[in-house]
Amino acid sequence: MNSVVLNEKDISRAITRITHEILEKNKGAENVAIVGIRTRGVTLAKRIHKKINEIEGIEVDFGILDITLYRDDLAIGKQNPIVEKTHLPFHLEGKQVILIDDVLFTGRTIRAAIDALIDFGRPATVQLGVLIDRGHRELPIRPDYVGKNIPTAKTNRVQVRMLEDDSMDEVCIIDSSNSMDK
Amino acid sequence: MTVLIKNGTVIDPANNINTAKDILIIKGIIKSIEPPGKLDTVNLNNPQIIDAKGCIVCPGLIDMHVHFREPGFEYKETIESGCQSAAAGGFTSVAVMPNTNPVNDNRSVTELILSLAKSKGGIKVHPIGAITQGLAGKRLSEMADLRDAGAIAFSDDGCPVMNSELMRRAFEYSKMFNLPLIQHSEMLDLTEGGCMNEGAVSTELGLKGMPTEAEDIMVYRDIALLEKTGGRLHVAHISSGNSVDLVRHAKAKGLPVTCEVAPHHFTLTDEAVRGYDTNTKMSPPLRSNKDIEKIKEGLKDGTIDIIATDHAPHDITDKQVEYQNACFGIVGLETALPLFLKLVDEKILSMSDAIRKLTATPAQIFNLDAGNLSIGKEADVLIFNPDIKYSIDVSKFHSKSKNSPFDGWKVKGKVFHTLARGKIVYTDPDL
Amino acid sequence: MIIPKNILGTKGLSKEEIVTILDSAEAFKEISTREIKKVPTLRGRTIINLFFEPSTRTRTSFEIAGKRLSADVINISGSTSSTVKGENLIDMALNLEAMNPDLMIIRHSHSGVAEMLSKFIKCPIINAGDGHHEHPTQALLDLYTIREAIGDLHGLNVTIVGDITHSRVVRSNIYAMKTMGINVTLVGPPTMIPLGIENMGVHVSYSLEDAVLDADVIMMLRLQTERQNEFLLPSIREYSNLFCLTTKILKRSKDDVLIIHPGPVNRGIEITLDVMKSDKSFILNQVTNGVAIRMALMYLLLGGNNDSLN
Numbered sequence: 001m002n003s004v005v006l007n008e009k010d011i012s013r014a015i016t017r018i019t020h021e022i023l024e025k026n027k028g029a030e031n032v033a034i035v036g037i038r039t040r041g042v043t044l045a046k047r048i049h050k051k052i053n054e055i056e057g058i059e060v061d062f063g064i065l066d067i068t069l070y071r072d073d074l075a076i077g078k079q080n081p082i083v084e085k086t087h088l089p090f091h092l093e094g095k096q097v098i099l100i101d102d103v104l105f106t107g108r109t110i111r112a113a114i115d116a117l118i119d120f121g122r123p124a125t126v127q128l129g130v131l132i133d134r135g136h137r138e139l140p141i142r143p144d145y146v147g148k149n150i151p152t153a154k155t156n157r158v159q160v161r162m163l164e165d166d167s168m169d170e171v172c173i174i175d176s177s178n179s180m181d182k
Numbered sequence: 183m184t185v186l187i188k189n190g191t192v193i194d195p196a197n198n199i200n201t202a203k204d205i206l207i208i209k210g211i212i213k214s215i216e217p218p219g220k221l222d223t224v225n226l227n228n229p230q231i232i233d234a235k236g237c238i239v240c241p242g243l244i245d246m247h248v249h250f251r252e253p254g255f256e257y258k259e260t261i262e263s264g265c266q267s268a269a270a271g272g273f274t275s276v277a278v279m280p281n282t283n284p285v286n287d288n289r290s291v292t293e294l295i296l297s298l299a300k301s302k303g304g305i306k307v308h309p310i311g312a313i314t315q316g317l318a319g320k321r322l323s324e325m326a327d328l329r330d331a332g333a334i335a336f337s338d339d340g341c342p343v344m345n346s347e348l349m350r351r352a353f354e355y356s357k358m359f360n361l362p363l364i365q366h367s368e369m370l371d372l373t374e375g376g377c378m379n380e381g382a383v384s385t386e387l388g389l390k391g392m393p394t395e396a397e398d399i400m401v402y403r404d405i406a407l408l409e410k411t412g413g414r415l416h417v418a419h420i421s422s423g424n425s426v427d428l429v430r431h432a433k434a435k436g437l438p439v440t441c442e443v444a445p446h447h448f449t450l451t452d453e454a455v456r457g458y459d460t461n462t463k464m465s466p467p468l469r470s471n472k473d474i475e476k477i478k479e480g481l482k483d484g485t486i487d488i489i490a491t492d493h494a495p496h497d498i499t500d501k502q503v504e505y506q507n508a509c510f511g512i513v514g515l516e517t518a519l520p521l522f523l524k525l526v527d528e529k530i531l532s533m534s535d536a537i538r539k540l541t542a543t544p545a546q547i548f549n550l551d552a553g554n555l556s557i558g559k560e561a562d563v564l565i566f567n568p569d570i571k572y573s574i575d576v577s578k579f580h581s582k583s584k585n586s587p588f589d590g591w592k593v594k595g596k597v598f599h600t601l602a603r604g605k606i607v608y609t610d611p612d613l
Numbered sequence: 614m615i616i617p618k619n620i621l622g623t624k625g626l627s628k629e630e631i632v633t634i635l636d637s638a639e640a641f642k643e644i645s646t647r648e649i650k651k652v653p654t655l656r657g658r659t660i661i662n663l664f665f666e667p668s669t670r671t672r673t674s675f676e677i678a679g680k681r682l683s684a685d686v687i688n689i690s691g692s693t694s695s696t697v698k699g700e701n702l703i704d705m706a707l708n709l710e711a712m713n714p715d716l717m718i719i720r721h722s723h724s725g726v727a728e729m730l731s732k733f734i735k736c737p738i739i740n741a742g743d744g745h746h747e748h749p750t751q752a753l754l755d756l757y758t759i760r761e762a763i764g765d766l767h768g769l770n771v772t773i774v775g776d777i778t779h780s781r782v783v784r785s786n787i788y789a790m791k792t793m794g795i796n797v798t799l800v801g802p803p804t805m806i807p808l809g810i811e812n813m814g815v816h817v818s819y820s821l822e823d824a825v826l827d828a829d830v831i832m833m834l835r836l837q838t839e840r841q842n843e844f845l846l847p848s849i850r851e852y853s854n855l856f857c858l859t860t861k862i863l864k865r866s867k868d869d870v871l872i873i874h875p876g877p878v879n880r881g882i883e884i885t886l887d888v889m890k891s892d893k894s895f896i897l898n899q900v901t902n903g904v905a906i907r908m909a910l911m912y913l914l915l916g917g918n919n920d921s922l923n
Contacts, residue, residue, distance in 0.1 A: 066640060069652040069682075069912075080916025082633065083640040083909075119649045382809025388724035388745030388781060391808065458725030502703060504723040506744070 002159075005150055006171035011131070014147030015044070018129050019051040021145050026096045031124070033061035033095045037113050038084055040102035041065075043162040044131055048100060061095065063088040070112035092121030098145075102160040104130040107141035132171060134158050184208050184226050185604060189218060190234025190565060194241060195538035196545075196554030205239060207561040210604030214557060230606075234565050237598055240537045241553050242274025242305070242562030244544040245515065247339070247364075247418060247442060247490035250276075250307070253294060254283025259495040259582050261295065262302040264515075267493070267581035269608035271515035272597040274562035275306040275545075275552045276493075279339040280317070287312035287323040292331035304607040305600075306552065306562070308334045313352050313363060317341040322348070322355055329359045334548050337364035339418060340465075340510075344370055346403060353413030362414040362440070362547065365404055367425065368466065372396035377506055379452040379467040387455060389505060392467050394422035401425040405432045405439060416547065417441035419492045421466035423476025430485040440547050441480075442490040445514060445521035446587070448477045454587060460501045460508035461587040464494065478530045481539070488544045489536075491518050495583030513581045520593035523568055527594070533568070561604040570596040616913040619731050619738040622747035623789035631789060634909055635757050641912070642905035644681055655684035658715040658915055663706070664741070665691040665721040670876055670900065671741050671750075675718045678907035684715070684915075702726070703733050710734045715915055719743075724781075737914045739907075745779050751875050752785035754906040756793065758899045759830055762871050767794035772824045774856055775834025775883055776805040776845075782834065782875045787813050800824040801856065804845040821856050825866040833858050833874045833883045849882060858884045863893070873899055 006014070026032050029052050036045025042064050049062050064087040068080075099113055114126060129145035134152040150173070152158060157174040161167075185207040192203040192215065204221050206213045206229075214221060223229065250264035259267075261278075268276050278295060280286030286295065292309045299307035311328035313336045315321045325336060336356060342365060343349045349365075356363055373392040378384050380391020401417055405428060408415050417429060420441045432439040446464065451471055454462045462468060480486040494511025501508050522540065525531045531539070545553030552562055574591045576584040600608040616630060623631075644652055660679040664672050672688065679686035691705065702721075709717065717738050719727045724744030731738050742748040760766055771790060777783050777799050790797050797815040799806060806817055818824040825831060838849060846852050858872065872884070872894045880886050889896065 069644075069654040080912060083637050083912065085640045085643050087643075115653070119652070120647060380808055382812040385778075385807040385809045386784065386813065388743070388747070388784060458728055504702065504721070504729065505725045506723040 002172045002174050004170060004172045006148060008169040011147070011169045011171065014131060015047050015051060018145040018147060019048050019055065022048070022098055022127075022129065023052065023055065025127075025144070029056040029058050029060050031094060031096050033063065033090060033092070033097050033123075035063040035065055035088070035097055035099050035117070037099060037101040037109065038064060038066045040160050040162055040165065041100045043164045044102055045100035046164075048098075048129070061090040063090065065099075065113050065116055067109060067112040067116050070116045072108060072112070086116065088120050092117065092123040095123045096125050096127065097123040098127045098129055100129050102130065103132045103134060103158050104128070104141075104143050105134055105136055107137045107139035110141050111139050131160060132158055183210070183604065184229040185232065185561070185601065185606075186221070186223065186226070186229045187232045187234050187239055187563065187565065190237045190239035192239045192555065193534050193537050194555040195534050196241070196542040197556060199555070200534050203239075205555065205563070207563075207601070207604045210560055212555055212557050212559055212561045215555065232565065232599055234598075236569065237565050237567045238533070239563060239565050241541040241555050242564050242600060242602060243272045243518070243540040244275040244550065244553050245273045245491050245493065245518070245540075246277045246488060246544045246548060247444070248276045248278055248493040248515065249281065249495065249511070250278045251282065251495060252298065253291065257582070258497050258500070261298040261307060263580065263582045264493070264495070265299065265303040265305045265307065267513070267515045267579065268305055269600045269602065270580045270597065271517070272519050272564040272566055272600055273305065273515055274564070274600060274602040275308065275550060277308040277310050277334060277548065279310055279337060280312040281340045285312050285316050286310070286333075287315050287317070287328070289324070289327045289331040292328055292333055296332050304605070305602045308332070308548070308550065310335045310337050310339075310364065312336065313338045313343055314348065319343055319345055319348060322352060325356060325359060325361075329361060333361070334550065335362045335364050335416065337366070337418065339364060339366045342366050342368045342370060342400060346407065349404065350407045350411055353407055353411040353415070357411075357413050360414070362416040364416045364418050365400065366418050366465075367397045367400035367404065368392075369396040369399045372399070377463055377467070377508075378455045379469050381452060381470060383452045383455060387458070389455070392465070394424060394469065394473065397422040397466055398424045398428060401428050405437060408437055408439065409435070414438045415440070419444045419447065419466060419490065420477065420480070420486060421447045421469050421473060423469075423473040426476045426480040426485055430480065430483070433485060440487045441485070442488045443477055443481065443486045444490060444492040445518050446512060448474055448481070448525065449521050450587065458505045459587060460503065460505055461512055461585050463505060463508050463510055464492070464512050465510040478525070481525065482530055487539065487547060489518070489522055489539045490544070491515055493581075495581050496585045497583055501585050512585050512587060513579065513583055516579050516581065517574055517586060517588045519566060519597055520574075520595040521588075523595035561601055563601040564597065565599040566595060566597045568595045570594065572596060618914070620749050620910055620914065621727050621731060621738065621740045623749045623752045623785045623792070624747065626749075626789065626792065628792050631753070631756065631792060634753055634906065634913065635760060637909035637913060638757050638902070638905040641908035642902065644908070645901070645904055650681050651683055652681070653683045654912060655679070655682040655915055658684040659713065660684045660686045660716045660718065660911065661709055661714045662686060662688045662718045663691065663709065663720070664689070665702070665726075666742070668720055668741070671720065674900070674903045675741060675907050678904050678911060681904070682908055682911055684911065687714075703730065706730050706734050710736055716911060739910060739914070742781055744781065745784070746781050747785045748781040749785050749789075750903065750907055750910065751782050752789040753910075754899055754903040755786055755832065755873060755875070756789055757902045757906055758873060758895050759871060761898070761902070762895055763829060768796070769829045770796045770798065770827045771830040771832060772798045772800060772828040773832045773834065774800040774821060774824070774858065776836055776840060777801050777810065777834075778805050778807040779837065779840070780834050786832070787815055798824050798828070802846065802852070821858070821862060822865060825862055825870070828866055828870055830871045830873065831858060831866065833872065835875065835877060836879055836883050838879065838882070853882050857882065858888050860885065860887055863888060871895055876900070
């Protein structure tokens with residue numbers, strides 16, 4: 001059974017709010033860098049990046065992280081996922097790095113993302129923005145910016161669809177007690 | 183001791199017999215052969231009766247090309263284990279090649295082989311003496327002495343006689359004894375470093391090839407020498423289609439040339455080398471389909487006189503290595519029967535002709551008192567069922583070595599009993 | 614998509630598998646451009662570099678690839694001349710396997726050794742070159758280099774020049790290139806073109822001048838100078854006169870032709886220094902890409918639970 005928890009307008013409003021919160025907390029866009037985590041996190045990050053430009057009129061640094069190589073569950077899976085490029089075309093030193101992902105769940109992806117980021121340099125701060133926080137953390141990780149908190153059962157699946165990737169904007173919960181991802 | 187073989191089909195090409203007969207053997211000698219039920223068994227004292235129903239009863243097979251490795255390489259094979267392997271394959275006479283250590287190039291080694299064969303062999307073992315001392319290709323060995331000791335032919339098998347002058351003299355010298363020279367025909371300068379047939383497969387596998395020309399050139403050289411000097415040439419394990427043509431041509435001229443083929447050379451092609459199984463490495467190497475076609479033609483028209491296995495046992499330590507470094511050769515005695523029966527199935531040879539190439543003809547070429555079921559002769563008899571299907575299992579081989587590319591092959595035709603000098607030397611354990 | 618347990622050759626690799634390997638290598642190439650050129654992916658994994666034939670470039674490339682993935686890489690060099698009996702070889706491999714490595718990289722001067730060892734040991738194997746048979750990682754890095762420089766591989770014309778007979782690089786490239794839809798022309802003296810090579814779906818030419826005309830890529834092979842002693846060549850000088858890639862010959866080829874060489878280069882024998890240094894030469898890119906390809910293969914082979922792949 002699927003239930004839609006955010007529609008296109010909800011997502012747009014959440015992105016706008018998160019962008020404002022980022023600018024407020026960092027006192028503007030100076031030294032802010034937006035880094036999306038593959039795959040949906042990148043799409044979200046691009047929208048936030050664009051929004052900052054609309055609001056502040058400046059192009060902040062933008063990067064893409066593929067965290068596959070930092071995952072802690074590589075040996076468990078049957079076949080390794082395909083690795084894609086990480087793209088961080090700026091120096092991290094002194095930057096307020098905002099990591100963006102679609103769903104925050106156990107926190108393991110974010111742990112891997114922070115590890116990956118640190119290999120590239122020493123940012124001033126690392127902050128975390130997510131569209132959905134669904135709980136069930138397994139690591140001490142807390143988001144700085146949240147689109148919506150959604151209480152879920154562990155067996156639920158949260159599906160984020162983005163126009164750019166999936167031809168529509170929508171977040172829904174899928175009740176599939178035999179699926180464990182996200 | 184009396185043995186009665188009943189209910190079988192007797193095929194004895196030497197005597198033109200191919201019909202249902204019973205055979206009576208008394209004290210190792212064939213006493214009588216009569217139509218079924220016609221033998222007078224009233225006065226027999228407790229005969230051993232072998233029921234050969236559904237089986238072919240023929241002379242014990244003769245293999246003119248085996249390596250029993252003793253003396254010198256007893257870890258690969260001994261005369262005792264080789265003879266057991268031969269018996270299990272239906273062979274009652276074998277000729278052993280001289281590339282032992284020491285080489286059989288002198289009377290004492292020949293005598294040793296014969297004495298070991300007598301005490302431990304069970305079947306008949308005929309030593310082949312070396313053409314040159316130490317197989318070194320430098321000086322003729324003492325052929326007269328070897329002949330007197332019991333050598334039935336001469337060969338430097340494995341070490342072809344490269345020096346043409348020496349080969350010419352060998353033909354001349356051997357004329358005194360009227361014994362054949364058996365040549366492993368291979369121009370070594372064309373095959374140096376090679377380990378399989380040269381062709382598309384060797385190219386793909388990145389292995390150095392051994393071209394068929396290496397065989398053809400030496401076969402032709404020997405025929406050319408022979409034409410002038412006289413003597414007798416027996417071409418060992420022919421593998422090249424062109425060489426078959428050369429032999430056919432020489433025979434048409436009336437030259438005293440004979441030749442043999444090994445079962446693997448009409449069964450497998452160089453495609454078998456893919457996967458680098460070192461049990462596909464032998465010399466001459468497995469050739470192409472084209473060569474196999476020519477060989478089958480040669481078998482059919484009589485150009486190829488006999489089938490010989492080139493039984494070449496090698497220990498796993500000599501085979502479980504890089505393909506390039508592996509020893510050449512495979513064991514053949516215990517797989518020969520089903521492989522030559524395939525020729526009968528394919529209608530290349532009649533059953534009688536196939537048996538002839540393993541009995542009467544080799545006996546004739548090498549002047550052996552064997553290869554027939556004539557009354558009054560020693561009873562060397564093979565009883566086999568041509569229809570039984572089974573899988574070849576190298577672990578059950580009687581040979582000390584298991585180097586066969588035919589492991590796991592599903593084949594047809596099984597040895598049930600082998601009798602040598604009237605004594606049962608092998609019985610199929612599944613009977 | 615299941616990557617095979619062992620990479621013994623490019624023969625049998627599907628187009629899909631090759632594309633996955635090349636795509637993955639792109640991501641791994643980026644790692645080598647970082648200041649900290651290391652990811653923790655294969656932390657705690659052990660890779661043994663078992664080289665029975667001297668090699669600097671390939672061995673180092675594998676070693677660097679493993680280390681950039683945080684694996685422990687052990688280099689072992691064996692000499693083949695002292696081990697004529699290969700039982701030592703199998704015993705050696707079994708002994709090494711008893712120490713639980715996760716991957717063995719094997720190079721040997723005899724064809725078929727990697728395949729043979731794969732029948733005795735359970736741990737995954739990458740063939741780093743066996744005799745004159747295959748050298749799959751070299752072919753994959755060549756394809757990567759070509760794809761990176763040109764784009765679509767399908768329909769390209771590649772001319773390979775030199776001692777075809779004794780080249781494992783050629784065989785691996787032929788298999789991989791034919792799978793990717795590339796037209797392959799082999800050039801060399803007939804003494805160095807083995808019998809029946811046309812069966813692998815390639816064209817053969819004896820003229821370098823003709824064979825460069827349509828080529829999108831020219832791959833020059835190293836001439837093993839000791840081959841003069843095997844009746845294959847009258848002299849290095851004459852070989853060079855006929856088959857050395859010079860500026861003059863290059864004028865006959867397309868303007869944007871790509872020049873590659875598996876190395877190490879004999880300067881002035883198969884390729885002149887000015888051609889080697891020209892902007893058409895991608896020889897050093899090949900070396901860089903070699904690390905990425907090997908990282909990708911290590912990642913794909915060691916990914917996850919290998920039992921599920923058997």
